[in-house]
Amino acid sequence: MQQQQQQRRSARLVLRGKVNSDSDRDNSDYDDDDDDEYRHHDDYDQKDDNVEGFNDPAYRATLRLNYINFRHAQKKLPHTVAAYVGQMASTLSEMPEPSPESVAKVIYELNELNLRDLNESGLKGVLKIHFFRQDRELPFKRHSYIRRMRLPRHLLPSNAGVADVPAFTLSRPRPDLTYGYPDRAFTMNQRSILSRLHDQIPRYAQVTYDIWFPFFAVEFKAVPELAPRGSLWVAANQCATTSAACIRAIDQLDMRLGDAGYNKHIPNLCYSLALDHNLAQLYVSWGEIKKTRPAYYFQLVDSFSLLNPEQLIRLHRWMTAIFDWGYGERLSTIRLAVDYIQQAEEQKAGQQKVASGAAKSRRPSPESSSPEWKRRRLR
Template identity: 25%
Template structure:
């Protein structure tokens, strides 16, 4: 038996079909629906490239471009959001200085530390073709990888032989973290001190996000004595600001060219991370010295930021200005990654930072940890005498 709907189609008609008859026939011969993605009907003309037209398509990858709330690693952030974050940091007295030279306003101890880290002590060698090929391969690797896989390439770029870190070339008490989030609330925020305008500005920009540096270097537990380990445990939020390592002294931040990363983004991330490190050391120093935060050089730290074309090495410190702590960062080295000799110098400067961090800086941290029990004993004795 012939289907009724098909039979009607086969019958000749001389009168035009009514609208209701057309709908009936179209419904009868509509193909069955198939489970799958919602596809738009084919268009006979090219549609204007507008958000209204793009929303007609089920493209999840484009939704991140329309909203800054999507912060996935594969979606590039807009320059506007990075500039807004820079403004947020500045409002909270975390400043990024990108100018050249060493202004006289920088503390003398920080100026001296900059000179020491930049002093390579030996001339730049004549790089062989193999050396240049290796450096260029590292740079291309960072530019081509997505964010989640760029960390290893960043490590390979900064260190001529990354494997030496794991093979004992550095002291065994070096600790390293990768993509590990800092303790929540570790980034210093500004105190409005009852000023309504400052409070309104702080409320408007919000608090900085918790840092999660690509790589952080600090110390392992083997670097400290049993007594020092007990003090570290008592000050866990300071010592273990980055879980798994103790008292970090340098962070590495990188962005892949494949995701549209920029220097301003990695600089913002380094500013947050390093400000948290400086703040933690100031707090530790104050616990050991009756509220004295120490000199800016006593609590300084470093960072390295890279994108697909440039690299910076930064020094971070805090100095009191008009009764408020200002956290500042200043580049001690900047370079283009296509300059192989400059990359060699970058590696030497970072090597100097490691020598400082595993030598002078580690001894200073140990001295502070040794001082804290004495400070507590002295404070306890003074309270007893007052009674």
């Protein structure tokens, strides 16, 4: 295993110069109710998962090679993305906040963790019980999410030029929490359309049997001194990979929408959160077409000290706003898109039926097409 990791690192470093130069060219363009766990059918497929890749020092080179780009936090967001993020930020003051007791409890228990050996399970326990829980005053009661399910590989971007080189293959992320839409969010007819979004991969936009179109992922990490593989740097690598998968699911729907004749696009952006016992980092991701191929971008939106009551409340407001968008405007847009595709399919089927009927009516009858002597005999 160690030998394979060393081979991957060596191979990455060979191409690192090329990858960095390509990435610089890409980024220069931006100067201006459920707690159910569902298991995906290929979650058991451990073949070539490259699970150690996220903490590889060269993993971000692999991300760039597969068209996933980290952007400087101080760069201006593209206009469309900035409009969505800005609109959400403008609503933060209207978002409900947790009770002072809940906030105090979180901070107290996080400080308790600092007094003893810290691990990820302890951190998850505190934040999931008191912050990421389904509580009437918190924004998760009606939301569906999955825990620790590995995302399907078909949703991960891939560079065809190095697809057969394991060292340059993206690791399959398994977020601690992934939020999306359950089957019951769609009608039976809508689910039928969704199951056929891709010609070769059924249920393409589904990360498990019951979660469609994920839009928010969370990664918990312990402090790096106690868990070398548990830094926020690693969590950001995982979030970036997961976010690209979320965007690709929407892109497939958008492609089908274009095939149906709709000339507007579905906003292909999503959010993710990386956090340890002290700090939380909120990211936005989006997709664009660069040089005739898809590219994916990942940028820090805000960071929060979890031991600061005001910043903890601000984080909660951000998350509430994200869920309001994800389960409100975004879900409505997806439903409308699926309905449009269904109507286009029905209209096309109707036109084909009419054309088929017209062709049959123009076809000569057996009597008229028979020779003259046969027609006389028929009389």
